[in-house]
Amino acid sequence: MSHTRKIDKSSSRLIARHRFFVALRHIVLALWSVTTLYPVIWVFLNSFRDNSQIYVNPFALPNPIILKSFPQVLQGAQLQIAIPNSLIYAAVTVFVTVILAAMTSFYLSKFPKRNGFLYTYFILGIMIPVHALLIPLFVTMRNMGLLNSRLGILIVYVATSLSFAIFVLTGFMRKGIPDELIEAAVIDGYGPVRIFFRIALPLTQSGIATVGTFTFLGIWNEFLFALILLSKPALRTLNLTVYNLRGQYSSDQGLMAAGATVLIVPAILIYVIFQERVVKGLTAGAVKG
Amino acid sequence: MHVLQKHRWAPFILAGPSFAIYTYFVIVSIGYTVYYSLTKWNAISKPVFLGLKNYADLLQSADFRIVMENTVTGLVIALILQVGLGLLFAYLIFRTRRAFRLYRALVFLPVVLSPAAVALMFTLVFNADVGPVNAILKDVGLTSLTRNWLADKNVVFYAVLTPMIWQFIGLYVVILLAGMQSIPDDVIQSATIDGASSFRTFRSIVIPMQWDIIFICVTMITSGSFKAFEHSYIMTWGGPGVRSAFLGVFMYNKTFLSAQFGVGTAIAMVILVATLVITVIFRSITRRLDY
Numbered sequence: 001m002s003h004t005r006k007i008d009k010s011s012s013r014l015i016a017r018h019r020f021f022v023a024l025r026h027i028v029l030a031l032w033s034v035t036t037l038y039p040v041i042w043v044f045l046n047s048f049r050d051n052s053q054i055y056v057n058p059f060a061l062p063n064p065i066i067l068k069s070f071p072q073v074l075q076g077a078q079l080q081i082a083i084p085n086s087l088i089y090a091a092v093t094v095f096v097t098v099i100l101a102a103m104t105s106f107y108l109s110k111f112p113k114r115n116g117f118l119y120t121y122f123i124l125g126i127m128i129p130v131h132a133l134l135i136p137l138f139v140t141m142r143n144m145g146l147l148n149s150r151l152g153i154l155i156v157y158v159a160t161s162l163s164f165a166i167f168v169l170t171g172f173m174r175k176g177i178p179d180e181l182i183e184a185a186v187i188d189g190y191g192p193v194r195i196f197f198r199i200a201l202p203l204t205q206s207g208i209a210t211v212g213t214f215t216f217l218g219i220w221n222e223f224l225f226a227l228i229l230l231s232k233p234a235l236r237t238l239n240l241t242v243y244n245l246r247g248q249y250s251s252d253q254g255l256m257a258a259g260a261t262v263l264i265v266p267a268i269l270i271y272v273i274f275q276e277r278v279v280k281g282l283t284a285g286a287v288k289g
Numbered sequence: 290m291h292v293l294q295k296h297r298w299a300p301f302i303l304a305g306p307s308f309a310i311y312t313y314f315v316i317v318s319i320g321y322t323v324y325y326s327l328t329k330w331n332a333i334s335k336p337v338f339l340g341l342k343n344y345a346d347l348l349q350s351a352d353f354r355i356v357m358e359n360t361v362t363g364l365v366i367a368l369i370l371q372v373g374l375g376l377l378f379a380y381l382i383f384r385t386r387r388a389f390r391l392y393r394a395l396v397f398l399p400v401v402l403s404p405a406a407v408a409l410m411f412t413l414v415f416n417a418d419v420g421p422v423n424a425i426l427k428d429v430g431l432t433s434l435t436r437n438w439l440a441d442k443n444v445v446f447y448a449v450l451t452p453m454i455w456q457f458i459g460l461y462v463v464i465l466l467a468g469m470q471s472i473p474d475d476v477i478q479s480a481t482i483d484g485a486s487s488f489r490t491f492r493s494i495v496i497p498m499q500w501d502i503i504f505i506c507v508t509m510i511t512s513g514s515f516k517a518f519e520h521s522y523i524m525t526w527g528g529p530g531v532r533s534a535f536l537g538v539f540m541y542n543k544t545f546l547s548a549q550f551g552v553g554t555a556i557a558m559v560i561l562v563a564t565l566v567i568t569v570i571f572r573s574i575t576r577r578l579d580y
Contacts, residue, residue: 021487025381026388032378033395036459040398042421043410058419100307107303111293118304125315127568129516131537132561135544135554136321137314139332159314162307182293192299221403223519224537228545239405243523246409253419256409263406271401275394278401283464 040264047258054253069258078233078241079262086238088150090219093157094212100158101165102208106200108166109173110182119170125163130224133160138228148232156225161218165211168284172207173200213274214281220267238263322561326554336551343555352531353556356539363450363535364514370454371461372506376499378458379465380491393466396459404456404519411452412524415439439525442532449533453520457513461506468502469495501575508571512564536560 046054047069048062073079108119137156138147146152177200185195201208226237236244242259249255271278293299326343328336347353382392399407414420415438423435438448472495480490496503518537521527527534527542534542536556544553 025385029378029381029385029388029392033392036395036399036455039410039414039421039455043413046413054419058421058424100310103303104307107300111300115300118308122307122311125311127565128315128319129512129560129564131516131518131540132322132557133315133318134540135325135550135557136318139321139325139550140314140318142332155310155314159310162311163315166307186293192293192296192303195293196303217401221405223403223405223523224541228541239403242409243405246412246523253413253416256413260406260409260413263409264402267401267403267406268398271398279393279397279463282400282460283467 043257043260043264046254047261048254049257050254051252066254069252069254070262072255073242073245073258073262078236079238081234082236082238082241085235086220089153089157089222089237090216092154093161093219094215096154096158097161097165097215098208098212101162101169101211102201102204103196104162104166105169105173105204106196108170110177110179110200119166122163122166125160126167128163130160134224134228137225141229148230148235150235153225153229153235156229157219157222160225161215165215168211168214169204169207172204176207177203209277210281210284212281213277214284217267217270217278217282319561322554322557325550326558328551330550331548332550339551343551344558347552347555347559352539355531356534356536359446359531359533360514360517360535362446363453363517364511366450367454367510367514368507371458371510372503375458375461375465375506376496376503379462379469380495382462382466383469383495384487393463396462398459399456400460400463402456405523407452407456408520408523411448411455411520412439415448415451415524440529442529445525445529445533449521449524452524453517456520461510464506465499465502468499472498504571504575508568508575511567511571515560515563515567 042059045062046058048065048067049060050066050068053060053062053066104122108115108122141147141152141156144152146155181199182195185199190198221239222237223239223243226240227243230236230240233241242263245256245259325336327338327340329339329343330336378396382389382396385392415422417423417435417437417439420438422438426432426435436444438444476494476498477490480494485493515536517535518541521533521535521538522541525533527538531539536559540553540556540560543549543556
């Protein structure tokens with residue numbers, strides 16, 4: 001009887017110690033989550049307030065809720081132009097990059113004839129920072145008359161997205177498409193084009209989704225090329241127009257907060273909906289030196 | 290696939306378009322960057338060949354030294370916080386069963402935001418009049434520490450560095466966490482049964498098994514510090530002077546504001562060579578660790 005009590009006592013001490021550490025762990029993680037979320041929430045709330053409210057107390061909740069910043073952002077930033085622009089650039093880049101990269105990867109993974117060099121050549125691009133391309137691409141686009149044109153920026157986006165897409169898709173196709181399947185298809189009289197569309201593409205879906213998410217977010221968030229290649233308001237991206245607000249209305253805090261909110265909300269929505277895919281896409285970018 | 294070999298035109302159709310676009314706009318562009326960096330050029334008249342003068346001038350320039358100091362300081366702080374704290378947070382999440390997915394989702398959130406949005410957010414956060422940083426300092430009685438964060442040349446660099454670290458620490462946590470999850474369960478379990486404390490398990494099992502992933506993170510952070518642009522450009526345009534500038538902003542200002550395309554491309558070459566050397570060195574170290 002007394003023996004069991006002793007065990008109970010020491011094990012309850014262990015359990016207490018364990019509980020304490022579990023609690024400590026959650027406190028640390030919760031504190032950090034707050035550090036992560038707080039700036040986002042603060043900016044979001046302030047987008048519903050105006051300067052007079054914000055200057056009195058930066059931390060208060062909107063009271064009353066003021067909606068004037070959003071229509072003003074809509075007008076000043078020309079969101080009805082900027083959002084479709086950003087969507088078009090991202091969607092077209094994803095579509096073209098995926099098709100071109102999938103075709104190339106199909107060749108690199110399923111035609112064994114000494115193409116290791118070509119693979120390395122394409123993959124080199126992953127290590128090249130866009131900064132090293134910025135100035136010559138600006139000059140090239142100017143000389144081609146493609147500054148301030150959708151085609152110009154799309155070419156740049158596709159060219160800088162290809163390497164990573166080829167890297168991921170070649171990996172997927174090497175592992176994901178059994179050679180026997182292609183042999184069987186050839187015996188059935190399929191040509192390379194049909195094999196590509198009917199077999200290679202469907203079997204690489206998951207890789208395509210990863211590349212697609214990564215590329216889409218990358219272009220949606222892209223700033224540097226848009227800054228130097230697009231100055232015409234009608235062609236500007238969302239990032240660029242909201243950045244311009246900073247110059248025009250830097251003293252209107254509510255308006256700037258609304259601008260930041262407009263940039264943040266779509267990215268958060270994409271993240272919430274496609275969470276696993278986004279995490280996979282962006283951490284696959286881990287190899288992107 | 291030998292059966293496909295007979296289609297002799299197929300390689301050109303399949304790989305040709307990518308090859309042409311990639312070669313002309315990426316590889317040839319690098320060639321131009323090298324060439325321009327050896328010239329004096331305003332992008333309008335003919336480039337004048339200078340040899341290595343742009344590089345020599347850079348090494349002499351006080352601004353370049355400040356920018357390099359910023360890069361190295363930022364790198365050291367980022368390594369300590371993003372790898373150090375990153376490992377700690379990843380391990381805490383790793384050992385948590387309840388709310389595991391919630392924490393992981395939350396810490397990764399800033400990674401998906403556009404750097405421009407984050408820069409704009411933190412412009413407001415560090416605002417001298419209404420920003421929470423000064424407001425909190427006042428509330429806890431540290432009024433003497435309040436600053437005009439984005440204009441004071443002694444602190445502006447740290448104000449710009451904060452969102453850069455805040456935004457991407459979650460990326461490294463998730464990468465390190467994925468590495469920890471690949472450690473076989475029974476290794477951790479037997480350590481626990483043998484009475485190893487949580488900290489002991491961390492130090493003696495998790496860290497040694499993570500070296501290659503830690504190295505990948507170090508590589509990414511190091512080359513990332515040479516590629517920094519948006520936060521610095523949007524929050525302060527790199528100013529005052531070049532106090533809060535990184536190489537990207539310095540390059541942009543020299544090229545597109547002062548029309549010194551030769552100097553700008555020389556800075557671009559510094560970024561290119563630094564990231565390539567870092568990546569190659571770290572990759573070969575990682576590979577050696579593997580075998």
